[in-house]
Amino acid sequence: MEGEGAARLVGTPSNKGDTLELPKKGQKAAAGTEELPGTRDMDASGAQPGHLQPAWDCGHGGAGAVPKPSAASMDRQRSTELSALDSFPLKHSNTLTNRQRGNEVSALPATLDTLSIHQLAAQGELSQLKEHLRKGENLVNKPDERGFTPLIWAAAFGEIETVRHLLQWGADPHVLAKERESALALASMGGYTDIVTLLLERNVDINSYDWNGGTPLLYAVRGNHVKCVEALLARGADLTTEADSGYTPMDLAVALGHKKVQQVIENHILKLFQRKELE
Template structure:
């Protein structure tokens, strides 16, 4: 998907809260249908050196991660459901967690389980992006392929990591997905989890062998990002992981 923001826009944008509900891919009231995730660190606000998980900094980055996530991902609450769920696509139903209607769609056949939308997002990718764990679990049991990558190499794992959905990350890792998938926006699941200050998600990814040396396009490793952003808990998790790796690799000296 092409970003709608100019290339020189280096900030992680935050859309104003509105009570409207946007379907996946629907254009927002301001004309934007994307959110921008940066992997280049920026200076935290004074007196708030460790933001809450999922918060974003108001300043800059040289990297944009364009997705189709809409009002719900931006933190807006759903005030009204569409007049009829029958008009929603399988991707929209997956994103909203409308499990009963999703099941009805799949029972119709037509090989919909791994059907991509115009951006290459499958129902599983949408459900993972919105944190719909029961929908993710159902889709996996039904036969959804967790290894599929969207057009810009976005994966269900990378989008679940972006949102800090640790339980979903765990479900996907059980399916042996590539934990170090590097997308065209310049990030891996671990880099996105660190950038979002998602401590538990970082722990889960490291425990399964996520690569700590991979750099974002901005040149920052996961530890670089954590330090630059002042995410002390994430730093501690990474440091503890490095220490465990070091200790496990120690070989006792041969007795003379």
């Protein structure tokens, strides 16, 4: 990656209105979601969860509370999901990172000088990030305009080695951004189970909620990240918490048709009942 293209890999996040929004019960999906400015080159995986809102009212209280949708509503839902998945603010770079290519430097030195610590963390530029952090003691936890620290950016983009090194260098995994976004929630949103496990080992709040009422478990369910859901449930994530939209994790899994996630949640609930009977 050379020239000015390197500087466009990571943009500055905007306000909460542009972030991922959990579905609202009984509402139709929005036609599309605005992207964060400057982040159009960030998508490597192609996964873009946006304002996905199921076309039927799912009610409250778990799996049994969801009415069976009609064939027409299922067609509308499928169309809605495909359209909503085309817009999501946190996009991954479509340029290979150091870790993926095995290179020490993925941009010209003159270009790297223009990147912030947050951009370097999101791209996994470990050697350059370390050099940058030497300029000041407080830079490792420095927030950007939205309150995102380098650790939050690295977690959001699945850069596990960067996350590991930032934690060793003193990054605080408990920090919440301005709208209560956390490294754990963003890692869960992306399905980065190794990073989720690493953060949970630092005793972060597993049930922390953001401006949207979304918890790490809700975002993992939303993304259909089975292993991530398993990891969060194994560490005691709360299954009864509802987002502002009214969905519990099971409600959301049923509404979105995530069968494997439903099975994981059902098995977890069964184990909890069995454990209680033995007490």
